[in-house]
Amino acid sequence: MTSATDSIAAKTAPHPALVALTIGAIGVVFGDIGTSPLYAFREALNLTAKDGLDPSEILGVLSLAIWSLILVVTVKYVIFLMRADNQGEGGVLALTALARRALGKRSLIALVLGAAGASLFYGDAIITPALSVLSAVEGLKTIPGLDGMFTDSVILGVTIVILVALFFIQSRGTASVSALFGPVCIVWFLAIGALGLWHITDEPSILRVISPHYGAIFLATHGVTGLFVLGAVFLTVTGAEALTADMGHFGILPIRIGWFVLVFPCLILNYLGQGAYALSALESAAAAGKPFVNQDWFFLMAPEGIRPWLIVLAMMATVIASQAVITGAYSLTQQAIQLGLLPRLRIRQTSATQAGQIYLPSINWLLLVGVLVLVIQFRTSSAMAAAYGIAVTGTMVVTTLLAYIVVRHRWNWGRPLALAVILPFLTLDLIFFGANILRVIEGGWVPLVVAAVIGLIIYTWNRGRGIVRAFELRQSVPLADLAAALAKRPPERVEGTAVFLTANPDSAPGALLHNLKHNKVLHEKNLICSIRTADRPSVEQDERAEIRPVDANFTIIVLTYGFMESPDVPRDLGLEAVSHKKSLNPAKTSYFIGRNTIKPAADQGMPLWQDRIFMFLQRNASDPTDFLRIPPGKVLELGEQVTV
Structure with missing residues (x-):
């Protein structure tokens, strides 16, 4: 996570810094799309090779x-969508926050779209490690003389060991090894580009496919099969969302340089090389009178002497791609928590210098379980490939719709111009989405089920919170009225400072009312503290605290954080106190938090089954003292029973 200032600096960075950022971007941003050549062309060809080629x-x-890479990745993402940043940050939730700011009170549609995009992303986060690592390990079958040793069971076992090790090291952070990501990926792209160029020279006529009419003719003459193939072709652009999601880490310019200078040319060369090799193999099979068999073109086009090294390099590249998706899931979850879409989860910083280096244990282990279930269930990358496209195409549709809201209402484009720009992208996304929907039975149901579960959790959490808020509002007393009443009839006073945390600072917190009712005391100083999440990634320190004195007894303090920041209430209250020449003694400061007991009811609020989901989420949410960085020995929790 970086601030908007960091992102602006990245755009205008001097030459050495720009080179370093570009190398870093190549290692993190392009890992997913960079490993697509392992399986994308093979799978697309497989769907049309069943009745001969x-x-x-x-x-x-x-x-x-090739034209998918040009239109979807280059034109839509690199050239257009990277302009729609939220103070340097990108990704579906950053775009959601930008769209909500543009729509104001009508922002519900943007929130729903953001929740849908986030839900689909988790399906992608489960499939990417499973598919990419498994496809790399399957390359072991192509080593001459060892194909009998590497059976499906051995391939599966090696894949599981790599994946388990990858998820187990997450808690230690990746700062120590992330410096290797860029150089390894640069070697990877140069290697796959060189392999492709080598085979293009064997069949130079393959360059004619740069003309789009070959693809158009294929779709026009193959009917439903053409749509199935189009769904598999989409595997070439999976990972495009990472280009915008990681803008805040590297800036727009390093990502664009990495794409145009290295990644895009090497991907095109490799796909052309695979096509040339497959065309040569088809001609050889026809000349020998043998049937043509679709094969693992990526590994087979490498000379036998260097193939084992290419397999090792592929394993390293897929681990890096998986790491990028895993850390992306952490960042997305942190944003979702800050935006109120998900309950609080335990977040650990794994780096003392990089705020974006975080680790969420619950998300890590849930992803590992999902990845292992997929690997064991599907067993081969070909079987799993059908499950991949739906999550990514669904997220792309959401991103395009959010982009329309931004250009129409944030950039103030006229409707004709906005539609003229966005409709072609949306049409392309919907065509790909429709093509992938055809593969639901083959495995596409997996990301849909994952997205539906996440969507249900988001909906239940937000509806349950709404019911609790409505109850608290009915029970609330305006803080100004309470302050006036206490001024006329002051209760017993005790020294020290009480910090009452509440969602609505203008109403007396429930914990304050319970404290007065049962303990019949009021502290010397009383801070009514509320946490707000801004619709931008970070908030400057001088904008952090808004102070509104009520009277001599009460002061309202609203602390505002960006959606990519972690709250630290004691720190920021201390900063506020120093700047206003007040003395807050940590030893004499107590924090009061309202914690209501949830009671399910079948005849009101949510259905009983949904009540139980909400209760489970609340019970397993991270303790607010951890989330807000409050010393646990200084917290008192007071509340009452709420029926949902």
């Missing part, structure tokens, strides 16, 4: 793959 089909599939 002719050269025009190889050319058509290859043309579709």
